[in-house]
Amino acid sequence: MNRRLFEQATIAIKGWDYRFLILALLLFTALALRIYKIDSPLWLDEIYSYRLAKLGFVRIIQNSWTDPHPPLFYVLGWALSAGGKIRSEIGWRILPLLCGMLVIFIVWLTSAELSNYPISLIVCAVAASSPTLVFYSQEARALAALVFLSALSMWLTGKLLSDSSKMKYWVLWIGVSLLGLYTGYVYLMIVGVQLVFLGYYNYRKAIWWVAVILISLCLLSLYSFVISSLAHFASRIKVVEPLTLWRALQMLLAGDPVRYGTTIAHQIFPAMQVGFIIASIIRAIKLHERKLVYFLVQGVLPISFFFAFSPLVGVRLPLFEARHFIVFLPALFALMSSGFMELNEQLKTHRNRAFAISFIAGGLMVCLNLLGLRSYWEIPKSLEGQAVLTLRKLMRSDESVVSFYHGVNYSLWFYLPGITVYFNPRGGANGYTYQQIVSTQIFEASPFRNEKSSQEIRASGRFWILALSSEVERTPISELTTDCRIIVKKLFSAPNGSFTLMKVRCPTTLQHPFLEKIDNDQLKIVTAPPFVQWNDRSAIDGFLIRPGCDGFADTEFRRRRFGAVVSMAFSTV
Secondary structure (H helix, E strand, O other): OHHHHHHHHHHHHHHOOHHHHHHHHHHHHHHHHHHOOOOOOOOHHHHHHHHHHHHOHHHHHHHOOOOOOOOHHHHHHHHHOOOOOOOOHHHHHHHHHHHHHHHHHHHHHHHHHHOOHHHHHHHHHHHHOOHHHHHHHOOOOOHHHHHHHHHHHHHHHHHHHHOOOOHHHHHHHHHHHHHHHHHOHHHHHHHHHHHHHHHHHHOOOHHHHHHHHHHHHHHHHHHHHHHHHHHHHHHHOOOOOEOOHHHHHHHHHHOOHHHHOOOOHHHHHHHHHHHHHHHHHHHHHHHOOHHHHHHHHHHHHHHHHHHHHHHHHOOOOEHHHHHHHHHHHHHHHHHHHHHHHHHHHHOHHHHHHHHHHHHHHHHHHHHHHHHHHHHHHHOOOOHHHHHHHHHHHHOOOOOEEEEOOHHHHHHHHHHOOOOEEEEEEEEEOOEEEEEEEEHHHOOOOOOOOOEEEHHHHHOOOEEEEEEEHHHOOOHHHHHHHOOOEEEEEEEEEEOOEEEEEEEEEOOOOOOOOOEEEEEOOEEEEOOOOOOOOOOOHHHOOOOEEOOOOOOOOOOHHHHHHHHHHHHHHHHOO
8 A cells, every 4th residue: 555655656756847846936935035024114105004994994985085096905904904903014914915926926927928938937036036026015005916916917918819719818807907997097007008909809799898898987987086186196296306217117127216225236127128128029020929019018108108298298206106107017027038038039049058048147137136125125114113113112101202204193103002292393483383192193183273382392301303314403303402412312214314213301490499400410409308307417418319320329228218309309300
């Protein structure tokens, strides 16, 4: 019996295709890259998603009138978190993580159909280590789901262009298209190209007309949301340096240069991608293959048209909005595999040399990706979240926080519930005033109610300030810190800005006549308090009490006799 089992196992091992073992290792590596530091603090947009989940379904729909994103992902977050009961970073990032892993698998499937198995593995490795894909696989926002839906719909479109008779692919494609439109408005640039391509070859089929009707109804239901939210977005956005096609390619292929700075990959990757596109055009001309022509049009035409014509109508996006073009990344990976395949065809008489060139180029891209990932891992995803978590470790229960940045307000609400927060500074003839509120109610605060002046905040003696480092020397903060000591100061920095966390100690008015302020960290006992019963009361007159030490700790007798005096002195510092 055992011998027969051994023979069967030997046959199975001999029949095993070890190429799939390499794929499994690549997928495992992709998972490891996406799990590493997935528990980093949530940043502003992620906490915004959590807050919407707490508010419920109706508020999510109402939010769609001003939010530049459709409601589907927020609804999913509300449902999967049981109305915001799940608070952990990992819990909120599980869905993007799963979507990110599925993207890698679909990229491999698409590449395998456009090239050969070795090339598909090379492209899979590049996608698995892509800083952009890793970053958004660890963010509790809609972009990872949007990339997954884009990759899946592109693969389904390729299947339908090869064989349009399979109804299951049509049904899946229609379903994915509707989900994509309700997940991100930019998905229209994906489904529009797909609808035209499929219609060109299948306009006589009833199922294509069904798709047209359903997608049109979907767009009609979203029309009011789109007009209202984009108008709101345009009114609030400030463009310092407009986004260009080259900068968008840099972000898509080498990582976000705004948040994590630039590396040599930001110069090499776009140039290499242009080479892959040119090679794919040559291959498409030679083969006249529908699927390859589709990926060329999908990956190049919409984004090129946008950047060519958007300036003519006054549309100028800031650099960080390049993230929305991530939906084109699966098409760019498909063109990468086609470009590698064309290189192999050009060197078909030297197959080993062709494979070596492809392997070296793929290895170079993976190394450049790892360089970008190092920057990503070294710089916190959420500077304000890290600052607030540091504050949580250092802050005393009787201290308050003055916040000068709306992103800090979100982090205080999420990570430090129940503390006193001063925010929304407003200048006046007598200086600045701040709204005072408990952090758990920071989003329900009515404007300009329950205000406190800078002097009233200073009167507390101790408080914390959290602000952008560029704001530290400006009037509101200087008004709070004049003649005060900064006893703790920490800097949290990234290429796109930095935060400063400060603990401020200000002089206070003493309420005990027998204590006299010497400076910011010393009190002098002018005379012994009347309740002290000791024959030699003059022995303690003029004694200095310093915070952090017991001025009467030299003997057990004095500690026992004058502990109350020391306690009162400490309470005033």
